[in-house]
Amino acid sequence: MGAPARGARMMETRGIAAPLAAAATDEPAWVRRIVIAVAIAFVGAFVLVPLAAVFAEAFKAGLAAYGRAITDPAALSAVKLTFLAAAIAVPLNVVFGIAASWAIARFRFPGRSILTALIDLPLAVSPVIAGMVFVLLFGKQGLIGPWLTGHGIQVIFALPGIVLATTFVTFPFVARELIPVMEAQGAEEEEAAIVLGATGWQTFLRITLPKIKWGLLFGVVLCTARAMGEFGAVSVVSGHIRGRTNTLPLHVEILYNEYEYQAAFAVASLLVVLALASLVARRIIGRRVEAT
Amino acid sequence: MGYTLVYLSLIVLIPLATLVVKTAELSPGELWALATSRRAIASYQVTFGASLVAALVNAAFGTAIAWALVRYRFPGRALVDAIVDVPFALPTAVSGLALTAVFAPTGWIGRWLAPLGIQAVFTPLGITLALIFIGLPFVVRTVQPVLEDLEAEVEEAAAVLGATRWQTLTRIIVPALTPALLTGFALAFARAIGEYGSVVFISGNKQFETEITPLLIMTRLEQFDYAGATALALVMLIVSFAMLLAINGLGAWARRRAGHA
Amino acid sequence: MTIEVRGLTKHFGAFAALDHVSLDVPGGGLVALLGPSGSGKTTLLRILAGLERPDAGTARIDGVDLASQSARQRNVGLVFQHYALFRHLDVYENIAFALRVRRRPRAEVDARVRELLALIQLETFERRLPAQLSGGQRQRVALARALAARPRVLLLDEPFGALDAQVRAELRGWLRRLHDEIHLTTVFVTHDQDEAFEVADRVVVMNRGRVEQIGSPAEVFEQPANDFVMRFLGHVNVLDAELGDGRARIGEVTLAIGGHNGDTRGRVYIRPHDVELTRTPADGAVAAHVVRVTPLSGGLKVDLAVPAIGSRLRCDLDWKRGTALGLRDGDDVFLSLHRARVFATDHGAAS
Numbered sequence: 043m044g045a046p047a048r049g050a051r052m053m054e055t056r057g058i059a060a061p062l063a064a065a066a067t068d069e070p071a072w073v074r075r076i077v078i079a080v081a082i083a084f085v086g087a088f089v090l091v092p093l094a095a096v097f098a099e100a101f102k103a104g105l106a107a108y109g110r111a112i113t114d115p116a117a118l119s120a121v122k123l124t125f126l127a128a129a130i131a132v133p134l135n136v137v138f139g140i141a142a143s144w145a146i147a148r149f150r151f152p153g154r155s156i157l158t159a160l161i162d163l164p165l166a167v168s169p170v171i172a173g174m175v176f177v178l179l180f181g182k183q184g185l186i187g188p189w190l191t192g193h194g195i196q197v198i199f200a201l202p203g204i205v206l207a208t209t210f211v212t213f214p215f216v217a218r219e220l221i222p223v224m225e226a227q228g229a230e231e232e233e234a235a236i237v238l239g240a241t242g243w244q245t246f247l248r249i250t251l252p253k254i255k256w257g258l259l260f261g262v263v264l265c266t267a268r269a270m271g272e273f274g275a276v277s278v279v280s281g282h283i284r285g286r287t288n289t290l291p292l293h294v295e296i297l298y299n300e301y302e303y304q305a306a307f308a309v310a311s312l313l314v315v316l317a318l319a320s321l322v323a324r325r326i327i328g329r330r331v332e333a334t
Numbered sequence: 335m336g337y338t339l340v341y342l343s344l345i346v347l348i349p350l351a352t353l354v355v356k357t358a359e360l361s362p363g364e365l366w367a368l369a370t371s372r373r374a375i376a377s378y379q380v381t382f383g384a385s386l387v388a389a390l391v392n393a394a395f396g397t398a399i400a401w402a403l404v405r406y407r408f409p410g411r412a413l414v415d416a417i418v419d420v421p422f423a424l425p426t427a428v429s430g431l432a433l434t435a436v437f438a439p440t441g442w443i444g445r446w447l448a449p450l451g452i453q454a455v456f457t458p459l460g461i462t463l464a465l466i467f468i469g470l471p472f473v474v475r476t477v478q479p480v481l482e483d484l485e486a487e488v489e490e491a492a493a494v495l496g497a498t499r500w501q502t503l504t505r506i507i508v509p510a511l512t513p514a515l516l517t518g519f520a521l522a523f524a525r526a527i528g529e530y531g532s533v534v535f536i537s538g539n540k541q542f543e544t545e546i547t548p549l550l551i552m553t554r555l556e557q558f559d560y561a562g563a564t565a566l567a568l569v570m571l572i573v574s575f576a577m578l579l580a581i582n583g584l585g586a587w588a589r590r591r592a593g594h595a
Numbered sequence: 596m597t598i599e600v601r602g603l604t605k606h607f608g609a610f611a612a613l614d615h616v617s618l619d620v621p622g623g624g625l626v627a628l629l630g631p632s633g634s635g636k637t638t639l640l641r642i643l644a645g646l647e648r649p650d651a652g653t654a655r656i657d658g659v660d661l662a663s664q665s666a667r668q669r670n671v672g673l674v675f676q677h678y679a680l681f682r683h684l685d686v687y688e689n690i691a692f693a694l695r696v697r698r699r700p701r702a703e704v705d706a707r708v709r710e711l712l713a714l715i716q717l718e719t720f721e722r723r724l725p726a727q728l729s730g731g732q733r734q735r736v737a738l739a740r741a742l743a744a745r746p747r748v749l750l751l752d753e754p755f756g757a758l759d760a761q762v763r764a765e766l767r768g769w770l771r772r773l774h775d776e777i778h779l780t781t782v783f784v785t786h787d788q789d790e791a792f793e794v795a796d797r798v799v800v801m802n803r804g805r806v807e808q809i810g811s812p813a814e815v816f817e818q819p820a821n822d823f824v825m826r827f828l829g830h831v832n833v834l835d836a837e838l839g840d841g842r843a844r845i846g847e848v849t850l851a852i853g854g855h856n857g858d859t860r861g862r863v864y865i866r867p868h869d870v871e872l873t874r875t876p877a878d879g880a881v882a883a884h885v886v887r888v889t890p891l892s893g894g895l896k897v898d899l900a901v902p903a904i905g906s907r908l909r910c911d912l913d914w915k916r917g918t919a920l921g922l923r924d925g926d927d928v929f930l931s932l933h934r935a936r937v938f939a940t941d942h943g944a945a946s
Binding site for chain 1: 337338339341342345346347348349350352353355356395398399401402403406408410414416417418419420421423424425426427428429431432433435436441442443463466467470486489490493499502524527528529530531534535548549551552555558560563564567570571574575577578582
Binding site: 591 | 644645646665666667668669670671672673675677679680681682683684692693695696697724726740741743744
């Protein structure tokens, strides 16, 4: 910045943390340093240190022990179940998310704002309650549980219950991402396509889908990450049957309660890697969403 | 359209309605007794108390973090910005496990607290720490964009009109951030009262002391005491809906005020 | 309150926003800083307000060096181009802000705000938020807010830039009348020549961080100091000519010129209203062909092809003269040139 007349003063206010605003809207250097230090310390203590601790504990007993923990049959079956539940819940919510955001962004109908609010409902409900409602519905003393059991269908303490609970808690993610994207883009291009003779399905595939793809992908990443990591809701409906109804997060809890700390942290480290991967994906896709 | 409603009903509305149906099986007197048992009241106190403290801490520190991220350039800024979202992305069970490890008396932070007589794990303090962790992104991510959109000119205008930096902060910047700050606070609080996974590891789950309401619901369910669980769930649901309404109201207020000045 | 600027220089990286700028604003004067974007006029205003620090040079208000005062100590009124109103405060509180931060008694604040609300004719709008006002109303609120603490000088950055044409014209007249009432030393920035001429006593023409000319609107228009000023203030015909003996030869046309720079070739500048048209051959006139006649608000614009010059020219006629000539596209007429200028420093020739 040129050769300031009052160089010394300029240097002092710029310092290590050059502010974006002009001199009249700067804080004193000591204020800036304190705020920066607080931000770093807080995020460091609450986020960085715990993350590091997971890996430290996971590898405490060496690589071999780590390998044993994550290749244990129960761990592998938990991995399988986790992916299976996500593989069912995510597509269901993607289809719903597209349909719901389409309806909300394109049409004006009575109860539109209520529908928007209802979509957010699962976010407001405690995960424990989310799991509990399925127990009330399908459990042994549930409303239709006994009838289902009579027909040989097991929902609670089985895969269907886990899928239902996962679908419930991840329900809003795709729709929430798509509604603003669809609203921002308007309907003109779709209208043009229809006028040009495209069918509804062609219009969706060729016009709508390409426009919303990054928003959709963003929603899918959020939805998948939550589906794989959900604990409370799944915990209620799973019954914790080792090797059968245990997802990865539940497996972590079981190991911890059995004082298998190193194994618990090893399995947890897998989930940390998944979570960090989802964050990186969100960053990359988020930029694309903003660009379109 | 029809599909949207059917799916919404199947996955969300009917299951939630079950809760109401179950409640209706109880007489008001029974419901009241179950919802206000000594153990239930103690769990509310732990849950809401810790959630409130955690949301307040997040409001203060979250704003400071958002401020630092938007206004200052410093080494590690990109990293801080990136990992603020970690609590949101991390499975709650892992969060609970990790925080317990760090704050245990032998843990990386707990060992510095222990000599001071501060016991974090298996105490209400531990619950609060876990809730601070999971609520962190909410305040930062609601305040940050508003701070980014604040025009520098508005602060310059205040300075030229004779305001000190402190006056500009209290009279111009803070009021401009208030809707976002309250929304972030409400989101963090709402998330905290329903939180289960990250808390059960660190809380120790002692009745009357560190037993949060979601855990008590879980316990009741495991004992097949559906009535007891339902009564507690109803209380939580009402509070959650109230929070949801408050958050939507705050959003509408913020949008109305932003206008196009 | 006089403003005295001496040698102000400000760089943003390699870009010289201000390059040794000096000027004086007499007490009670209304001065326009006129120039294209990037000419440094806003930077000058921001330095006066204390929002930027100059790299070199001084600015004084009533003889007091501003360098010793921060923005908040200077007590200058500044109106931003986009107003920068406080969105969460209503009209009343926006105007009251400068008094509130000075901790003035409530009654005094109220009296002053009411006085200003009357001045800007928005008495019934005091409880509105900025978002509920029109552009012109916001502009007036911004002005009232700037005036509240009785500033020593008033600075306006493109005060009408964000408004549509009609509101703009209204507010210009209003600002001039307001200034005549309160006699506050005022500097305003604009890129619009009409705005500068209509509102200001004196015009400072700026370009690339330098002052090109300072004078009354009539002076800068009638006696432009250089080709930049000439080009910037309205349309001009630019022609290549041979120069010598106080005369310029443009093709077959020869005419007397003022201010010759000694070159034998150069550019001459002729305003469209200095081109005279006649139906019959006059002394020294040459034949011209009317390419197109366009009615404008103040008269007629005539595009001409002039074979004797080997170029096209623009001629502006007032309505009366235009109607008298009864020109149509394709007519043949005669043209004479009244006044042409040559400049010692010619930016156009240099580039």
